[in-house]
Amino acid sequence: MAIVLGIDGGGTGTQAVVADVHGTVYAEVTVGPTNPNAVSREQLKATASHMFNQLKEQNGEAFDQVELVFAGMSGSGDSEKSRLVESVFAECLPNRHVIVANDAINALYAGTYGEPGIVQIAGTGSITYGINEEGKASRIGGWGYLFGDEGSGYAIGEAALRKVFHTHDRKTDAYNLVDQVSAYFQVDVVPDLVPAVYESSSPREKIASLSRVVFEAYDEKDPHATQIVEQAADDLARSINTMLNEHFQQHQTVILAGGLFKREDVLPELLKRRIPSSSRLSVLKREPVMGAIDAALKQLGG
Amino acid sequence: MAIVLGIDGGGTGTQAVVADVHGTVYAEVTVGPTNPNAVSREQLKATASHMFNQLKEQNGEAFDQVELVFAGMSGSGDSEKSRLVESVFAECLPNRHVIVANDAINALYAGTYGEPGIVQIAGTGSITYGINEEGKASRIGGWGYLFGDEGSGYAIGEAALRKVFHTHDRKTDAYNLVDQVSAYFQVDVVPDLVPAVYESSSPREKIASLSRVVFEAYDEKDPHATQIVEQAADDLARSINTMLNEHFQQHQTVILAGGLFKREDVLPELLKRRIPSSSRLSVLKREPVMGAIDAALKQLGG
Known part of the structure; x- marks a missing residue:
């Protein structure tokens, strides 16, 4: 065996x-x-x-x-x-x-048990990865935080910070986000966010962790948080739908993996309305490393 | 003396x-x-x-x-x-x-010879800084590249890179920018831009330096470059106009300083159409350090 x-x-x-x-x-x-x-x-x-x-x-x-x-x-x-x-x-x-x-293969196969499908990963970064029935692999995104990684925790946190600084600069009115982001970083005034972020050991993770704050404001129906979350859902759906249209038939499995989908009532819920109902959308529950086992067994023809 | x-x-x-x-x-x-x-x-x-x-x-x-x-x-x-x-x-x-x-004071006073006014600095980063007739100083932006620095070289380079990766991801059609950015970084394929940028000693400067490429594509009337440059002009104008409305009278001096204004036929020209004609817009020609001299003399009541 x-x-x-x-x-x-x-x-x-x-x-x-x-x-x-x-x-x-x-x-x-x-x-x-x-x-x-x-x-x-x-x-x-x-x-x-x-x-x-x-x-x-x-x-x-x-x-x-x-x-x-x-x-x-x-x-x-x-x-x-x-x-x-x-x-x-x-x-x-x-x-x-x-x-x-x-590593996207791990998350994909952990969700599909080695079968073809699409995985949308969204944590600090994001990537859409698929392996179709013909075994052809394809990716969209996943280029890292400097290039956007749309729909990622970083993108959400960055959008929130921009709204906070725009409010400080009198260009918008996201006062609720100003309060919540300031409280999260434990600063009294908006300019103090600059050293709080730049001088942290990992500004990238620090910014991405703001997605939690944005989800909380979203729960409270804050319009700015809603706009940020819906933009993320639009961006993720666009990648998934591009992948579906280019490489897949109908009736596809789409696995959602990564920290951003832990709140199943937020992005997974919003994605359901943006992906064809013929596709089965499910949040990954298995450890990604088990997908590596599936990938190995698949290589052995198992 | x-x-x-x-x-x-x-x-x-x-x-x-x-x-x-x-x-x-x-x-x-x-x-x-x-x-x-x-x-x-x-x-x-x-x-x-x-x-x-x-x-x-x-x-x-x-x-x-x-x-x-x-x-x-x-x-x-x-x-x-x-x-x-x-x-x-x-x-x-x-x-x-x-x-x-x-240091924004240097650029301002270098342009106004110590008189009140507004300076819009745009190089790698951007900031709008003003000192009005009552001596009140005020700023908009200048929060650093992680928070956007709208209308900066970084923002322009980042927008270009996003368009390049979106084109690679079949989300848009900025093929001209793909060619020019790839040539600038001397890579054959778009994914190779990732290590070219992340592994450079200063990704921030490297991305900002792409504004030159965008200006060249703008000269060739590339629609994507045009959109990026006009967005930058809109963002800069929004900050300048906010500053004008909040703290200044009509007939104001607005100094443009920093590498992004060296091409006087691009952003300075576009800004002229976006700022009230009662304001005098001029590109800084003096060394900013001379503004520090003016500031010092002003302190002495000179």
């Missing part, structure tokens, strides 16, 4: 699981970041060695039977970074077949 | 001039960055010492007669940073009167 190793690698943490075709998990570990843009080759090597040693310690017998390693890695979109990760993993696991791919 | 010292401090370089009320320059030096957000207290101290020593070497007699030091410093908007710069300069110049203020 085929045993495989699945990895879900990210910029803050990495999950690895050894499992079989029945979903039986033999070993499971969470280690630090392995995004090749966030860590050096040496750090990546150390983290990977530690990760594989832990798995082997948990269940040496299963580990030795691993037939294939599938690693869905954030920050490995381009082939150069993928090759770097692949070579590091291969050094740690001589004579094993290692496949490194985009 | 009053002799003063004017400083224009920035994140890339700092100019200092010793001059008198007739505009006679006795000493002049350009040193490294003194933006307190970009350098440590120690670096600031070393750069300031070097700067003052150079001025003294050039003309010790004039230097010893300096009655007042006016430093318009970028990154000194909030009082805490201003106090830091003030204390460092005061350590270097015991028993001299040192005033530290927003």
